Amino acid sequence: MQDVPLLISRILTHGATVHGSSRITTWTGEAEPHRRTFAEIGTRSAQLAHALAGLGVRDDDRVATLMWNNAEHVEAYFAVPSMGAVLHTLNLRLPAEQLAWIINHAADRVIIVNGSLIPLLAPLLPQLPTVEHIVVSGPGDRAPLAGGTARLHEYEELLAGHPETYDWPELDERRAAAMCYTSGTTGDPKGVVYSHRSVYLHSMQVNMTQSMGLTDQDTSLVVVPQFHVNAWGLPDAAFMTGVNLLMPDRFLQPVPLAEMIAAERPTHAAAVPTIWQGLLAELGAHPRDVSSLVQVTIGGAACPPSLMEAFDALGMRVCHAWGMTETSPLGTVARPPAHAIGTEEEFAYRLTQGRFPTSVEARLTGPGGERLPWDGESAGELEVRGPWIAGAYYNGPDAEPLRPDDKFSADGWLKTGDVGTISPDGFLTLTDRAKDVIKSGGEWISSVALENALMAHPDVAEAAVVAVPDEKWDERPLATVVLKEGAEVGFEALRVFLAEECGIARWQLPERWTIVETVPKTSVGKFDKKVLRRRYADGELDVTRL
Amino acid sequence: MQDVPLLISRILTHGATVHGSSRITTWTGEAEPHRRTFAEIGTRSAQLAHALAGLGVRDDDRVATLMWNNAEHVEAYFAVPSMGAVLHTLNLRLPAEQLAWIINHAADRVIIVNGSLIPLLAPLLPQLPTVEHIVVSGPGDRAPLAGGTARLHEYEELLAGHPETYDWPELDERRAAAMCYTSGTTGDPKGVVYSHRSVYLHSMQVNMTQSMGLTDQDTSLVVVPQFHVNAWGLPDAAFMTGVNLLMPDRFLQPVPLAEMIAAERPTHAAAVPTIWQGLLAELGAHPRDVSSLVQVTIGGAACPPSLMEAFDALGMRVCHAWGMTETSPLGTVARPPAHAIGTEEEFAYRLTQGRFPTSVEARLTGPGGERLPWDGESAGELEVRGPWIAGAYYNGPDAEPLRPDDKFSADGWLKTGDVGTISPDGFLTLTDRAKDVIKSGGEWISSVALENALMAHPDVAEAAVVAVPDEKWDERPLATVVLKEGAEVGFEALRVFLAEECGIARWQLPERWTIVETVPKTSVGKFDKKVLRRRYADGELDVTRL
The missing domain is CATH 3.40.50.12780 (ANL, N-terminal domain)
Structure with missing residues (x-):
């Protein structure tokens, strides 16, 4: 040729x-x-x-x-x-x-x-x-x-x-x-x-x-x-x-x-x-x-x-x-x-x-x-x-x-x-960014899946989930939640909601929870998880452990 | 990359x-x-x-x-x-x-x-x-x-x-x-x-x-x-x-x-x-x-x-x-x-x-x-x-x-x-094979175009056109025609038909004409023009010159 x-x-x-x-x-x-x-x-x-x-x-x-x-x-x-x-x-x-x-x-x-x-x-x-x-x-x-x-x-x-x-x-x-x-x-x-x-x-x-x-x-x-x-x-x-x-x-x-x-x-x-x-x-x-x-x-x-x-x-x-x-x-x-x-x-x-x-x-x-x-x-x-x-x-x-x-x-x-995942016939479904995924005991937990599930709750305005260090599992999810005005749902109820209404596996459920007034955002409006991880590391967040 | x-x-x-x-x-x-x-x-x-x-x-x-x-x-x-x-x-x-x-x-x-x-x-x-x-x-x-x-x-x-x-x-x-x-x-x-x-x-x-x-x-x-x-x-x-x-x-x-x-x-x-x-x-x-x-x-x-x-x-x-x-x-x-x-x-x-x-x-x-x-x-x-x-x-x-x-x-x-020709927008139209085209005085005459025109005449069963040597023009077309049974159209009438009914340019019209019983074919049914050219060279064809 x-x-x-x-x-x-x-x-x-x-x-x-x-x-x-x-x-x-x-x-x-x-x-x-x-x-x-x-x-x-x-x-x-x-x-x-x-x-x-x-x-x-x-x-x-x-x-x-x-x-x-x-x-x-x-x-x-x-x-x-x-x-x-x-x-x-x-x-x-x-x-x-x-x-x-x-x-x-x-x-x-x-x-x-x-x-x-x-x-x-x-x-x-x-x-x-x-x-x-x-x-x-x-x-x-x-x-x-x-x-x-x-x-x-x-x-x-x-x-x-x-x-x-x-x-x-x-x-x-x-x-x-x-x-x-x-x-x-x-x-x-x-x-x-x-x-x-x-x-x-x-x-x-x-x-x-x-x-x-x-x-x-x-x-x-x-x-x-x-x-x-x-x-x-x-x-x-x-x-x-x-x-x-x-x-x-x-x-x-x-x-x-x-x-x-x-x-x-x-x-x-x-x-x-x-x-x-x-x-x-x-x-x-x-x-x-x-x-x-x-x-x-x-x-x-x-x-x-x-x-x-x-x-x-x-x-x-x-x-x-x-x-x-x-x-x-x-x-x-x-x-x-x-x-x-x-x-x-x-x-x-x-x-x-x-x-x-x-x-x-x-x-x-x-x-x-x-x-x-x-x-x-x-x-x-x-x-x-x-x-x-x-x-x-x-x-x-x-x-x-x-x-x-x-x-x-x-x-x-x-x-x-x-x-993400790929189906046997080659279709890609993205579930998270690699830097945001939670690496727990050799398995991955999607931060985006947890966030979407939390935000499906009627009392939740916004939710961001980030990885935080954990002695036993390397990393575990921290759920940061913005409640809707006047809402008073508790963390335990949200945890039950994730497990029972959203089908989240038990081992993926967050133990660490915190309420924030707003989720920090980048200049293009995405959740700025770097800021949340730093605030957690600096002890600025009031975290409840279930 | x-x-x-x-x-x-x-x-x-x-x-x-x-x-x-x-x-x-x-x-x-x-x-x-x-x-x-x-x-x-x-x-x-x-x-x-x-x-x-x-x-x-x-x-x-x-x-x-x-x-x-x-x-x-x-x-x-x-x-x-x-x-x-x-x-x-x-x-x-x-x-x-x-x-x-x-x-x-x-x-x-x-x-x-x-x-x-x-x-x-x-x-x-x-x-x-x-x-x-x-x-x-x-x-x-x-x-x-x-x-x-x-x-x-x-x-x-x-x-x-x-x-x-x-x-x-x-x-x-x-x-x-x-x-x-x-x-x-x-x-x-x-x-x-x-x-x-x-x-x-x-x-x-x-x-x-x-x-x-x-x-x-x-x-x-x-x-x-x-x-x-x-x-x-x-x-x-x-x-x-x-x-x-x-x-x-x-x-x-x-x-x-x-x-x-x-x-x-x-x-x-x-x-x-x-x-x-x-x-x-x-x-x-x-x-x-x-x-x-x-x-x-x-x-x-x-x-x-x-x-x-x-x-x-x-x-x-x-x-x-x-x-x-x-x-x-x-x-x-x-x-x-x-x-x-x-x-x-x-x-x-x-x-x-x-x-x-x-x-x-x-x-x-x-x-x-x-x-x-x-x-x-x-x-x-x-x-x-x-x-x-x-x-x-x-x-x-x-x-x-x-x-x-x-x-x-x-x-x-x-x-x-x-x-063939190519249009300004890149469409190809093939008119002939290079080996069959008639090279007459530095211009090309399509054998296929002449054949198609001849075969459009009601008295013509088949027609093949081949290049033959010409002292003045290098090559000129020879028209070999198979008439339908009982048909008696003359060469001059066919020549007029090509010019007046088919729009063939004067300089492309064949001067040399011959009647054959059948056009020789290759094993896949195409006109075998090699055979016709050889028969012409060997003087086997009864050619009329107009």
């Missing part, structure tokens, strides 16, 4: 010719959205590559984007890797100091920024010594950028006049194509580097029938940000099959989302659950014709069953997907197996995280490092392996890749940090 | 676990067909690999199959490459001397043969010095095999007792996995070697939405033989997504095909047009419920429009695909573009050979070696490039791969020998 490398330039060339009339529509907030064909993206990507080469971009230089989802961002997706450089998508939701840290760690030479995001970038510039060029696209006041050392360029002016074709180099398919940093809730952010090979294979997978399975008859509303694991691979996948893209740019609020669905009639959408909850409320208050939208891929967090049912009632079929920055991200997709379709089992399958594709190998590792069976019951830490799964982190321009022990097994599998 | 090779063992392991309950149903001609789950195929493939290792199969030894489409043949598909050996599928339609030539050229060490095909194999055995083991599967008299030097084994006995798992080796993905010889209408057959990488990528493509696009809700009736370019990749693709397979074994006649469709209710089928013509006649004579079958992939030759319309009327949607042994075979699939669906253009798109996928690059080369545009009008020889396209032929165990000039361009593209 011919030794032809799997390159992003091939995806671009294919999309710009065979699917040249497919379109990217970018919402502008004005009467008419902005439209550009794949053929135009092809010629403009060539122009962008010439322009970047003209700025001195060479070899595997990093070109960063601080951009919303829009046609220009897709141009950067194709031009930068195809010319051999590395696209670094910056997460515009990060705190300023993390953003600066990441830009410096990647040693970005160029940043392409949307005009509306200049207020975010400008204050950082004095701290960014590697950035030589700033290219601005779209509306927004340029004034705050003045006075720095980096040269400023207008995106459209930079492209103008360059040739509309580029002789894309024949690269090694394992060469770096793009990078994305994990948000780093503990420690510094870590950079994940995608290769041409990984992006190409991942794009094929996205287009396989049991993933998103879209065609050129579809229009996909890409709400998931392009800086969030490559928008789940949708822009690259779209150029393989001609899927039209509807890009919301900065208009991510429920009202404009509802408007763009009604006006542009997408058939598919991809987003995290929180965005959809807002959209659902807006549609309840101001009904619109959203009947075109029949498939919604939800990832980033599980979709609550009630939300899934609400979408079903609207004719939108929610499909769970699971993945992470380190998995490109497609790890699982929850399409029920044929035998479950039309049966009562179907909804249960849809509530799982989904089924692994051929290219993602999965195994579960128990508390003692042992392999656990795919029996739908044994819970262990999920480890994955495959051609689009990270094998190391980026450790800076001249350093070896970083492979921390807690993230990679000795034989090279990614330790996901997620705990 | 992790450096994980793309291996056939991964496809097997995935199918046997995640899609373990999907099934292969093999027709037996008896009341009950034979059924085996993918999980069983997984354990039996492991047993087969142990058994073959026990016979001494090592390294890249060739293990041949002379088998119909059935579950055991699929076991060989997975076991042989997964253990590191090379599967050689033998075309049971070949003349005996070609079969022997191929087995010797590949130096096959083992042949797995269906009992019903022993009469084909037994007479060849004395000419096959490399064959050490013959493994027989399924019903059929074993007696003719007795007395040779090769050891005989029963397939089921050979597997029995071996472990149900195999520690599949981590191979180089570019290693040879399977091979298939072209039928070799001119010269010796040529061996095409598929790699693990090419089979894996091709299988992903088959499962992409714009190829066959099947899921575990589908059952595919695989009429195209497993010895014919890996049954178009369907068995490997099925294990990626859980597509159920319906295998006809030796029951390829219209009546059993109609019976198995009615009984097993496949949703998809894959075959060459001639098989379907017979099926259609049978269904006309004896109607059955074939409503399950909604998608029919047809390749190997174009489906006549009338046949396509007849299938449409039955609710079966025919989808053209084009490929060859050298292209694994998926080259194009004729799914109309979104803008044509529901319009008058749709049928025209379905009659093309189809659209190229991302991984198949295509270009057209004109009579003078120049590149021609994708304008839907410029006809040239099709050249293709991609990770599942052959780059050389197999030249025997210890020789360099063979790269004949007439099959590969200097820069490594495969010259397909097909002449």
Whole structure:
């Protein structure tokens, strides 16, 4: 067989010719959205590559984007890797100091920024010594950028006049194509580097029938940000099959989302659950014709069953997907197996995280490092392996890749940090984060299962369960409970409730209980269990032992 | 990204676990067909690999199959490459001397043969010095095999007792996995070697939405033989997504095909047009419920429009695909573009050979070696490039791969020998074989277009057009015509008909005409133009010059 490398330039060339009339529509907030064909993206990507080469971009230089989802961002997706450089998508939701840290760690030479995001970038510039060029696209006041050392360029002016074709180099398919940093809730952010090979294979997978399975008859509303694991691979996948893209740019609020669905009639959408909850409320208050939208891929967090049912009632079929920055991200997709379709089992399958594709190998590792069976019951830490799964982190321009022990097994599998079960037919159900699971006498107790059970009690407003040290069992669960106003239920009654109403096994029932006024939360609203564990260690909590 | 090779063992392991309950149903001609789950195929493939290792199969030894489409043949598909050996599928339609030539050229060490095909194999055995083991599967008299030097084994006995798992080796993905010889209408057959990488990528493509696009809700009736370019990749693709397979074994006649469709209710089928013509006649004579079958992939030759319309009327949607042994075979699939669906253009798109996928690059080369545009009008020889396209032929165990000039361009593209046009949106329309096209004054004239136009005349039964030497134009067309009984149309009238009724350009009209009693045909029923050219050269034809 011919030794032809799997390159992003091939995806671009294919999309710009065979699917040249497919379109990217970018919402502008004005009467008419902005439209550009794949053929135009092809010629403009060539122009962008010439322009970047003209700025001195060479070899595997990093070109960063601080951009919303829009046609220009897709141009950067194709031009930068195809010319051999590395696209670094910056997460515009990060705190300023993390953003600066990441830009410096990647040693970005160029940043392409949307005009509306200049207020975010400008204050950082004095701290960014590697950035030589700033290219601005779209509306927004340029004034705050003045006075720095980096040269400023207008995106459209930079492209103008360059040739509309580029002789894309024949690269090694394992060469770096793009990078994305994990948000780093503990420690510094870590950079994940995608290769041409990984992006190409991942794009094929996205287009396989049991993933998103879209065609050129579809229009996909890409709400998931392009800086969030490559928008789940949708822009690259779209150029393989001609899927039209509807890009919301900065208009991510429920009202404009509802408007763009009604006006542009997408058939598919991809987003995290929180965005959809807002959209659902807006549609309840101001009904619109959203009947075109029949498939919604939800990832980033599980979709609550009630939300899934609400979408079903609207004719939108929610499909769970699971993945992470380190998995490109497609790890699982929850399409029920044929035998479950039309049966009562179907909804249960849809509530799982989904089924692994051929290219993602999965195994579960128990508390003692042992392999656990795919029996739908044994819970262990999920480890994955495959051609689009990270094998190391980026450790800076001249350093070896970083492979921390807690993230990679000795034989090279990614330790996901997620705990769950896998059914015999390969469906993943996540039950906890590995750092939150309680390791009691060589067995694992899911903190999330206990929390959900406690919060099902009518007197409980919130409950968080954390591991605390125990002489006999290594760790045992501590239940911290927020009672509803005026409620007076006792710990013993809650313990009985867990055992008798919720089916929690006796050995998993907490002995240690405490009432708190509120559960501490992280900046994104998740329970901050670190704080609870520290308060317990410091003796700040008033703990009752049953 | 992790450096994980793309291996056939991964496809097997995935199918046997995640899609373990999907099934292969093999027709037996008896009341009950034979059924085996993918999980069983997984354990039996492991047993087969142990058994073959026990016979001494090592390294890249060739293990041949002379088998119909059935579950055991699929076991060989997975076991042989997964253990590191090379599967050689033998075309049971070949003349005996070609079969022997191929087995010797590949130096096959083992042949797995269906009992019903022993009469084909037994007479060849004395000419096959490399064959050490013959493994027989399924019903059929074993007696003719007795007395040779090769050891005989029963397939089921050979597997029995071996472990149900195999520690599949981590191979180089570019290693040879399977091979298939072209039928070799001119010269010796040529061996095409598929790699693990090419089979894996091709299988992903088959499962992409714009190829066959099947899921575990589908059952595919695989009429195209497993010895014919890996049954178009369907068995490997099925294990990626859980597509159920319906295998006809030796029951390829219209009546059993109609019976198995009615009984097993496949949703998809894959075959060459001639098989379907017979099926259609049978269904006309004896109607059955074939409503399950909604998608029919047809390749190997174009489906006549009338046949396509007849299938449409039955609710079966025919989808053209084009490929060859050298292209694994998926080259194009004729799914109309979104803008044509529901319009008058749709049928025209379905009659093309189809659209190229991302991984198949295509270009057209004109009579003078120049590149021609994708304008839907410029006809040239099709050249293709991609990770599942052959780059050389197999030249025997210890020789360099063979790269004949007439099959590969200097820069490594495969010259397909097909002449056609490509539309701006990447749809291929084949107009002729390169060896049959008439090269007249630096332009090409399609022999097929002239033949089709002539055969549209009511007095013409058959017509073949061949190139003959011409002093002024290098080559010009010679029209050889078979008139219907009693018809007396003159050549001048036919020439006027071509120009005025069929829109053939003046410079393409033949000057040389001859009446023949019948057009000579090859063993598979195609016009044998070699014979006509030789008869012309020998002065055997009575040619009129207008």
